[in-house]
Amino acid sequence: MDALSRAFRRDFRPAVADHIVALVAVGFATGLILVGRSVFDKGQVSLLYLPVVMFCGIRLGFGSAITAAVASFFCWDFFFLPPYYTLVVENPKDWLSLAVFLLAAIITARLASQIRIEAQIARDRERETRLLYEASEQLAQEVNATRLLPVLIEQVRSICNSDTSLVLPVVLPTKDELGQPIGQSVYSEDMLAAIRSVAKVALERNQLIGFGDSQRLWQKAVGQDEDGDSAGSQLGVFVPLIAHEDRLGVLYVGRRDDGLPFTRLQEQFILTAANHAAIVIARQELVGQAAEARVLREADAMKDTLLSLVSHELRTPLAAIKANASGLIGEHSYLSTAEKIEAIEAIDREVDRLALFVGNMLDLSRIEGGMWRPVRDWTDVDELVGAVVGQLPGAAAGRIAVHIDKEMPLIQIDDAQMAIVIRNLLDNALKYSAPDTQIDVSLGVLQDEDVGRCVLISVRDKGPTFSEAEAEHLFERFYRGARNPDGIPGTGLGLALCRAIVEAHGGTVGAVNVGSPEPDGVSFNIMLPFLDD
Amino acid sequence: MALSNDRKVILVVDDEPSILRAVRAVLIAQGYEVLTAVTGDEALKCASSSKTDLIVLDIMLPGDVSGLDVCRNVRQWSDVPIIILSAIGRERQKVEALDLGADDYITKPFGMNELTARVRALLRRGLVRHEEDSNEPFKCGDLEVDFDRRVVTRAGVEVKLTPHEYDILVYLSRNADRVITHRQLLSAVWGAPYSEETQLLRVHVGNLRRKIEANASIPQLITTEPGVGYRLRSSLV
Numbered sequence: 198m199d200a201l202s203r204a205f206r207r208d209f210r211p212a213v214a215d216h217i218v219a220l221v222a223v224g225f226a227t228g229l230i231l232v233g234r235s236v237f238d239k240g241q242v243s244l245l246y247l248p249v250v251m252f253c254g255i256r257l258g259f260g261s262a263i264t265a266a267v268a269s270f271f272c273w274d275f276f277f278l279p280p281y282y283t284l285v286v287e288n289p290k291d292w293l294s295l296a297v298f299l300l301a302a303i304i305t306a307r308l309a310s311q312i313r314i315e316a317q318i319a320r321d322r323e324r325e326t327r328l329l330y331e332a333s334e335q336l337a338q339e340v341n342a343t344r345l346l347p348v349l350i351e352q353v354r355s356i357c358n359s360d361t362s363l364v365l366p367v368v369l370p371t372k373d374e375l376g377q378p379i380g381q382s383v384y385s386e387d388m389l390a391a392i393r394s395v396a397k398v399a400l401e402r403n404q405l406i407g408f409g410d411s412q413r414l415w416q417k418a419v420g421q422d423e424d425g426d427s428a429g430s431q432l433g434v435f436v437p438l439i440a441h442e443d444r445l446g447v448l449y450v451g452r453r454d455d456g457l458p459f460t461r462l463q464e465q466f467i468l469t470a471a472n473h474a475a476i477v478i479a480r481q482e483l484v485g486q487a488a489e490a491r492v493l494r495e496a497d498a499m500k501d502t503l504l505s506l507v508s509h510e511l512r513t514p515l516a517a518i519k520a521n522a523s524g525l526i527g528e529h530s531y532l533s534t535a536e537k538i539e540a541i542e543a544i545d546r547e548v549d550r551l552a553l554f555v556g557n558m559l560d561l562s563r564i565e566g567g568m569w570r571p572v573r574d575w576t577d578v579d580e581l582v583g584a585v586v587g588q589l590p591g592a593a594a595g596r597i598a599v600h601i602d603k604e605m606p607l608i609q610i611d612d613a614q615m616a617i618v619i620r621n622l623l624d625n626a627l628k629y630s631a632p633d634t635q636i637d638v639s640l641g642v643l644q645d646e647d648v649g650r651c652v653l654i655s656v657r658d659k660g661p662t663f664s665e666a667e668a669e670h671l672f673e674r675f676y677r678g679a680r681n682p683d684g685i686p687g688t689g690l691g692l693a694l695c696r697a698i699v700e701a702h703g704g705t706v707g708a709v710n711v712g713s714p715e716p717d718g719v720s721f722n723i724m725l726p727f728l729d730d
Numbered sequence: 731m732a733l734s735n736d737r738k739v740i741l742v743v744d745d746e747p748s749i750l751r752a753v754r755a756v757l758i759a760q761g762y763e764v765l766t767a768v769t770g771d772e773a774l775k776c777a778s779s780s781k782t783d784l785i786v787l788d789i790m791l792p793g794d795v796s797g798l799d800v801c802r803n804v805r806q807w808s809d810v811p812i813i814i815l816s817a818i819g820r821e822r823q824k825v826e827a828l829d830l831g832a833d834d835y836i837t838k839p840f841g842m843n844e845l846t847a848r849v850r851a852l853l854r855r856g857l858v859r860h861e862e863d864s865n866e867p868f869k870c871g872d873l874e875v876d877f878d879r880r881v882v883t884r885a886g887v888e889v890k891l892t893p894h895e896y897d898i899l900v901y902l903s904r905n906a907d908r909v910i911t912h913r914q915l916l917s918a919v920w921g922a923p924y925s926e927e928t929q930l931l932r933v934h935v936g937n938l939r940r941k942i943e944a945n946a947s948i949p950q951l952i953t954t955e956p957g958v959g960y961r962l963r964s965s966l967v
Contacts, residue, residue: 545841552839572822574912575929577936583947584954599947607932613821613957 219253219261223268227276234277239291242277243298250302254309262306270299321462328356329469342481343379346474350380350448353470357463359433359451364474365396366438366446375400375447384451392432396447399435403444406435408464434459436471440479448474506675506689510554514547521547557690560617561674564697571611571701573728578640578652579605581612585619586638593627596634602641608652609728614698618706621691622656622721629660630718648705648724657720662710671708672696699723738853739781741765743773743800744788744815753786756842757849770795777804784853786845788815789827798827805831811852815840821957828911828959835909835958851907855964868903871966873942873951875903884942894919895938898931902952902962911959935960 226249230242237245246269254262271284274295279287286292331352346364354362363378375393382389399406433451437444448471453459459467521540524532532540563569579601586594626636637657644650663671670676674693699706704725710716740762744750747768754764765780767773770791777785777800785804789797801812814827814835824835834848868875872885882889882899891899897919902910913925924930939946953961 548839575932577932579947580932580936580939580949580954581956583949584956586948587950587953594948601947607929611957616956 215257215261216264218257219265220268222249222253223265223272226269227272231276239277239279240294243273243294243301246273246298247302247305250305251309254306255313258313259306259310262310263303266299266302266306269302270295273298325462325466328352328466342477345477346379347381349470349474349477353448353450353467354380356466357450357459358453358455360454361433361449361451363392363449364438364446364478365393365449366478367400367444378449388432392449395432396435396449400437400444400447403437403439405437407433408436408467434464434467436467438471438475438478440475443479445475445478445482503675507558510675510689511551514551514554517547518544518551554690557694561690561694561697564614564694564701569614571614571698573609573611573702575607576610576612576615577605577607578610578615578654578725581616582619582638582640582654585616585623588620589623589627593623596627596632597623597636597638600637600639604642605640605652606642606727608725610702610725611698614701615725618695618698618723619654619656621695622723625691625721626656626658626660630658631660634659643724645724648703648726651704651724651726654723654725655720657711657718659718662716662719663708668708672706695721695723699725702726737761737763738783739763739765740784740786740849741767741773741776741782742786743767743770743791743797744786745769745790745792746788749788752842753845756846760846760849762849769793770797770800773800774803777808777810782810784849785810785812786815786849787812787832789820789823790817798823798830801827801830801832811855813845813848813852824958825911825913828909829913833908851964855907868906868964870903870906870951870962870964875899882942889941891938891941892934894934895941898934898938899942899962902960906962906964909955909959909961915960 223246226246230237230245234242250262250265250269253265274284274286275282278291278295286295350362350364353359361380361382361384363380363382365375365378368374368376375396378389378393384392395406398404433449436448436450438446438448448467450459450467453463521543524540525537560569579599582599586597586599589597623636623638630636636659637655639653639655639657641653642650643653672692672695675689676692696706702725704723706721706723708719708721710718711720712718740757742750742753742757742764743766744753745768750766750768754766757764765776765782767776770793773785773787773791774795776782785800787797787800791797791800797814801814804810804812809831811834812832814824814832815838816824816827816835817838827835833852836845836848865877867877874883876882877900880896882891882896898915901915901918912928912931916925916927916931920927920930935952936946939949939952943949943951950966951963953963955961
């Protein structure tokens with residue numbers, strides 16, 4: 198009954214207006230009874246005053262009920278106990294009646310105001326329950342802490358009549374620092390810094406600051422103590438958010454706008470809200486961890502796939518080399534000279550294939566691992582394409598036509614890396630299109646919505662087109678599309694490498710079917726942004 | 731011993747015995763005398779104690795003395811041609827070695843044809859270099875550079891070059907078949923303070939190509955080695 202007795206104390210000094218209402222009520226009742234003084238027995242009159250006291254107790258509280266009781270006592274004596282209109286009492290037995298009446302009136306006042314307080318507590322409880330229900334309903338619907346926390350904070354703020362309420366979450370992954378506060382604040386930067394430092398103390402000590410007794414203490418000794426507790430109390434209430442012994446942040450509630458301490462119910466609500474906030478943040482963290490675990494699982498699965506593909510790509514040429522080389526030595530010398538040459542040529546070919554694969558694989562992992570960042574220098578893309586085409590065998594180079602925008606500006610790229618990209622795209626185009634078809638390389642400058650002002654390099658062949666479903670996978674490693682019906686040899690890494698390099702340059706690479714009226718080939722387009730834009 | 735005077739001596743440095751063996755066999759078959767070393771230390775001792783005409787040098791050597799150290803050290807007292815063997819994609823390393831004075835590079839894994847072609851070209855150039863003072867005109871395809879008269883002709887027709895374009899062409903032709911890094915070319919033509927001004931070089935080489943190449947888009951004379959530098963060919967294959 199602690200709350201009840203505290204509420205009594207709070208109720209004991211009602212506003213002056215309540216006493217006046219009590220007096221008026223007693224006066225009104227006296228007037229009414231006076232009209233029927235002849236009808237009522239003087240003993241009955243005393244009973245008629247008790248409902249008035251009861252009314253005051255229920256509606257106005259204990260204090261005004263006592264006022265009404267005392268006033269009734271005097272009115273009864275003055276108006277209804279002979280001799281009338283004096284406080285003198287004729288019959289000594291009436292003294293006993295008066296004493297009993299006063300006792301009865303006081304007990305009535307006490308009981309009535311108790312009913313009133315219990316009703317008030319019940320109403321508060323109901324309100325609290327309703328608010329908690331609403332809060333938990335929102336909690337249940339909203340998984341996302343970033344959306345839920347502001348709602349919760351706003352509820353705390355309005356229920357606690359505070360001007361500001363904030364949640365200061367810890368910063369992952371170290372959880373040593375508090376991050377940006379969540380919630381609307383009307384405070385200055387200095388004030389926020391002070392709040393942050395007190396919040397840190399609350400979190401480190403895992404201690405409520407500004408609550409209960411300490412809250413009242415500071416009111417008595419405002420600003421006289423430099424201790425973190427009382428300094429914090431002046432700012433408001435700090436509740437560490439803990440879930441599963443994991444420190445998640447601090448809930449801060451600013452002081453009530455009327456300067457009074459929080460009521461018991463408000464304090465309870467703050468604690469409940471803090472629990473909710475902790476659960477919300479913890480759940481968010483768990484959701485994040487679950488997602489991370491899923492990504493890791495997927496990466497694991499991908500690594501397995503990758504490994505099996507890699508080992509296949511490595512084993513095939515190795516097996517061919519071993520077969521041919523072992524055929525050349527020892528007792529297999531029955532091979533004819535022509536067969537020996539054939540075997541040696543096969544070895545040479547397979548080694549080239551192996552070297553290309555290993556080279557691509559290493560380049561790709563170096564780029565994706567961030568170990569081979571582009572070293573940019575001014576480059577003439579026209580010159581670069583020329584250099585790559587110049588390295589191709591004559592027959593292949595003859596199929597390639599380069600179209601240049603007359604004014605190609607220099608661009609800052611890593612020319613060695615970009616040479617690999619162009620080389621791969623040209624190799625692809627040469628491989629996948631018929632030997633008598635032309636391959637067009639176009640260079641130009643354009644303004645792209647996403648990339649900005651950029652250099653466009655496009656390689657267009659007359660090879661087989663691809664379906665929409667394939668388009669997404671073309672640049673994935675080891676993807677060998679339906680564009681590859683005849684088992685054209687390749688590592689399945691070329692385009693993945695192209696994409697990694699171009700993206701390391703901040704550019705994009707894509708493929709589209711081209712030709713009219715029906716698509717008769719594919720164009721691979723690279724867009725490289727100018728750095729200065 | 732009289733015969734050995736005619737035979738060129740090539741020092742091959744690599745820590746992989748099977749590569750050493752293969753290279754050695756092929757070079758001997760081509761008529762060269764071959765010395766081998768497996769560490770940087772050994773290579774330096776070998777190069778200083780006997781007459782060598784060319785060094786084939788793996789840049790990734792075990793031990794304290796790297797291929798780059800060997801290159802730097804040898805250049806202090808000799809201008810013997812050096813061919814660097816380097817792993818794929820290590821353009822910075824190649825540039826560093828070339829800036830230190832290496833003459834050419836080959837990327838591992840390499841084919842023997844490639845290696846012997848580079849060796850032949852560099853040894854040929856070594857002969858020419860001794861006659862540099864004679865200012866013999868440089869000829870390649872239909873291009874001719876007459877150093878005495880400072881005239882460049884293509885198929886007998888004079889080509890008008892700006893002073894910088896001419897200087898670039900002269901420097902490249904004096905170092906024909908060698909890979910010249912951007913830094914080397916910029917320092918030689920514009921001076922050391924300009925050694926990082928790649929933009930300048932790109933523009934002038936582009937203009938030079940338009941004047942001397944049959945097809946500037948796919949140059950045959952001045953070729954670009956992406957990430958490394960330029961090379962002027964002394965003969966068209």
